[in-house]
Amino acid sequence: MSSVQVPILEARDLTKQYVVGDHAVEALRGVSLSVAPGEFVAFMGPSGSGKSTLLQILGGLDRPTSGHVVLEGRDISGLTDTEATRLRRESTGFVFQFFNLIPLLDVRENVGLPFTIAGTDPTRGELRDRVQAAIDAVDLTGKERNRPDQLSAGEQQRVAVARALVTRPALVLADEPTGNLDFATGTEVLEVLLRSCHEQGQTIVLVTHDAKAAAYADRVFVFVDGRVGDEIVLGRRAEHSATPLIARLAQLGL
Ligand SMILES: Nc1ncnc2c1ncn2[C@@H]1O[C@H](COP(=O)(O)OP(=O)(O)O)[C@@H](O)[C@H]1O
Numbered sequence: 610m611s612s613v614q615v616p617i618l619e620a621r622d623l624t625k626q627y628v629v630g631d632h633a634v635e636a637l638r639g640v641s642l643s644v645a646p647g648e649f650v651a652f653m654g655p656s657g658s659g660k661s662t663l664l665q666i667l668g669g670l671d672r673p674t675s676g677h678v679v680l681e682g683r684d685i686s687g688l689t690d691t692e693a694t695r696l697r698r699e700s701t702g703f704v705f706q707f708f709n710l711i712p713l714l715d716v717r718e719n720v721g722l723p724f725t726i727a728g729t730d731p732t733r734g735e736l737r738d739r740v741q742a743a744i745d746a747v748d749l750t751g752k753e754r755n756r757p758d759q760l761s762a763g764e765q766q767r768v769a770v771a772r773a774l775v776t777r778p779a780l781v782l783a784d785e786p787t788g789n790l791d792f793a794t795g796t797e798v799l800e801v802l803l804r805s806c807h808e809q810g811q812t813i814v815l816v817t818h819d820a821k822a823a824a825y826a827d828r829v830f831v832f833v834d835g836r837v838g839d840e841i842v843l844g845r846r847a848e849h850s851a852t853p854l855i856a857r858l859a860q861l862g863l
């Protein structure tokens with residue numbers, strides 16, 4: 610690895626203010642951070658500390674009040690809606706807490722959806738192969754024709770992960786992807802994300818309140834009240850016990 614690595618993603622002094630009626634909420638109060646290509650980072654912090662707001666801004670789903678987001682060397686803060694939509698499609702994949710699958714579509718069709726939305730046919734040629742490879746990568750081989758209601762919750766979330774990975778985006782952003790799963794199925798989802806990171810070099814940003822999930826990351830940013838309070842470097846390792854992270858969080862009084 611070279612000693613100077615160009616970040617794939619940078620947040621530069623981001624602020625976000627929400628105005629509701631005559632009341633303003635400072636959701637982000639000056640967040641700066643950078644993520645290296647192929648890195649797995651986690652955002653932790655209490656409810657309301659700005660994690661989801663930041664993730665949406667990093668993925669071009671929302672705009673900051675001030676500051677900049679630089680993705681693959683490109684400042685995306687000032688994009689038009691059309692440009693932002695295109696960037697989202699081409700460079701980011703999202704995984705949400707509540708899977709967001711289309712009930713009437715089977716696994717193959719749900720995973721191929723980003724291609725369908727982009728106006729290409731996911732049932733033919735190279736795209737068909739990529740859809741199958743994404744299904745195989747999340748261990749759903751053989752379930753291609755199942756609809757979401759014919760899958761367990763963990764399997765449904767793995768379909769959502771496959772859909773996020775299928776376009777081979779620069780960045781996968783996951784907001785509490787295990788928040789609706791029990792420990793065992795949550796672990797399956799984390800293992801799939803981890804594998805895409807370690808084996809394919811996929812860059813991942815994971816929002817979670819669960820130290821066991823955050824322990825999969827190389828680095829953990831701890832948010833407090835719209836700011837990065839602390840950064841905990843775990844490093845790349847073969848096992849993902851949460852014990853060292855929990856000890857560090859305890860030292861910080863969290
Ligand atoms: N669309 C919105 N409109 C108004 N306030 C919002 C909106 N989204 C988030 N907030 C507020 O911004 C703050 C940060 O929220 P959020 O980013 O969802 O935090 P987290 O994901 O860490 O729980 C909270 O005070 C929340 O109520």
Ligand SMILES: [Mg+2]
Nearest residue numbers: 660661662784
């Ligand atoms: Mg949130």
